[in-house]
Amino acid sequence: RYNRQLQPLNLVIITDGEAQDESVLHWAIEEHVTKMVHRGFPEHQFGIEFLQVGDDYEATRHLERLEEEVSRHHSRFQRDVVGVTPATRQRMITPDILCGIILSGIDARMNGYMRHKGIDV
Numbered sequence: 450r451y452n453r454q455l456q457p458l459n460l461v462i463i464t465d466g467e468a469q470d471e472s473v474l475h476w477a478i479e480e481h482v483t484k485m486v487h488r489g490f491p492e493h494q495f496g497i498e499f500l501q502v503g504d505d506y507e508a509t510r511h512l513e514r515l516e517e518e519v520s521r522h523h524s525r526f527q528r529d530v531v532g533v534t535p536a537t538r539q540r541m542i543t544p545d546i547l548c549g550i551i552l553s554g555i556d557a558r559m560n561g562y563m564r565h566k567g568i569d570v
Contacts, residue, residue, distance in 0.1 A: 459496040461551055464512075465503045471511060478519050482530050498532040500550055502542075509535040 468474045478497065485495055499512050516533040534550050 455494070457494050457496075459498070459551070461498045461500060463500045463502060465501065465505065465508055468511065468515075471515070475515060475518055478515075478531060482519075482528065486528070492528055496530055496532070498534065498550055500534045500542075500547075501536045504536045509537060 482495065499515070501509060501512055512533045512535055516531050519531045520529060
């Protein structure tokens with residue numbers, strides 16, 4: 450059951466993009482989120498944001514595919530657990546951009562706010 454004392458966990462993973470064990474990564478995320486839903490954890494309890502450094506196109510495709518597949522798997526739960534910020538969305542990581550990426554993982558409304566301010570997260 451959900452423990453109200455447990456603090457939310459939002460992970461920001463800075464990566465070059467491509468996992469050597471992509472199928473294991475997909476399975477682990479899907480499995481853990483499914484368990485959290487069945488145990489009654491609230492939507493905001495867990496989130497993962499992948500921030501790509503470097504401009505490898507194939508790595509970008511891997512990250513985007515990860516986000517699509519996990520989102521498709523969890524659409525019935527109405528949860529958006531995985532976010533991806535590919536290298537194509539930013540030229541340089543500034544403190545404002547990094548803060549926006551982190552906040553968008555915590556509150557999805559930040560995506561629209563940051564884009565309104567001209568920061569593409």
